[in-house]
Amino acid sequence: MSGKPELPYGYLGAQPKFSEFGMTTLSHNNPEVAVSDNQIEVKFKTTRPVKLTGNLVECANEQEHKDYVFCHTQNDVSSMIATMPNPGYYKLQIYALPCDDDSKTLPGVFNYLINNQGSAKAPTPFPKQYAPWKDGCYLYDPIVLNRSMNLSNIQVKLHVPNAAAVAATVEGDWTHLERDAQGLWAGQLNLDKFKQTGCKVCLNANYGGDKTKFATLLEYSL
Incomplete structure (x- = not known):
């Protein structure tokens, strides 16, 4: 298992569009999180409807695990579940856009660094x-x-x-x-x-x- 990665200044936490889109953290305020069971669910409160998507990147090899990220929304709360297949550090990158914005690109709004202390397993991909x-x-x-x-x-x-x-x-x-x-x-x-x-x-x-x-x-x- 690799050590904690060095990340660019300002990478972790809220990005400029986060507050502009009316988003606040609901479950995890600290962008550095340790988990013991290979899974995390982060929740955001929104003042207006937003589209949400994400990417999970294994820091040891920069491998993307998009199939292990699932997003959904309940009223004014948007949630993202991520499952990590191996122990070690992961970047969970959150992207969002107001639903009334027709842009094709969702900008990055929040980044987490997750230390998965669970054991290796082969999770089932999300739909x-x-x-x-x-x-x-x-x-x-x-x-x-x-x-x-x-x-x-x-x-x-x-x-x-x-x-x-x-x-x-x-x-x-x-x-x-x-x-x-x-x-x-x-x-x-x-x-x-x-x-x-x-x-x-x-x-x-x-x-x-x-x-x-x-x-x-x-x-x-x-």
Whole structure:
């Protein structure tokens, strides 16, 4: 395991756009964090809706682990979960942009240095997050999917603002979710027959108009 890396002055912590975008730290004020279980969840409070994304960089070899970062938003709180596959130091780089800004590039707003004191393990990648997901969506279940899990009764629950319909798709099979009393989209999937196929499981949303058009929100790989 490599030692603590030297980082440029001003790299750690809030960057200029952080306060400009109305963001404040909610969970971890100190940009240097030690964890013992290979995972961290950082939360930010926002005064206006923002799109959030991130990157996880292993300092020992500068390897990026974008598949091990997951972002979602619940009301005025944006969260980022990162899972580290090896012990050692990692840079967790947070990028954000107000939802009403059409720019294609999200500037860096906050940087953490994480000292993972856990043991090496092969974590399950998070689902791939598509652009519509960043517009205020929140995932309750499932955070991850893999073929070693019991796939016969997968509970799905998520919040998708302004969605008229939400459906899960796998190999051409569609399962439409129901909206509950809290406005969350929920349902149940049986993925047993797809266990060894290495296929993709997608969560998709329709936003009105043409009822046949769905935008992909999340994509899991079995």
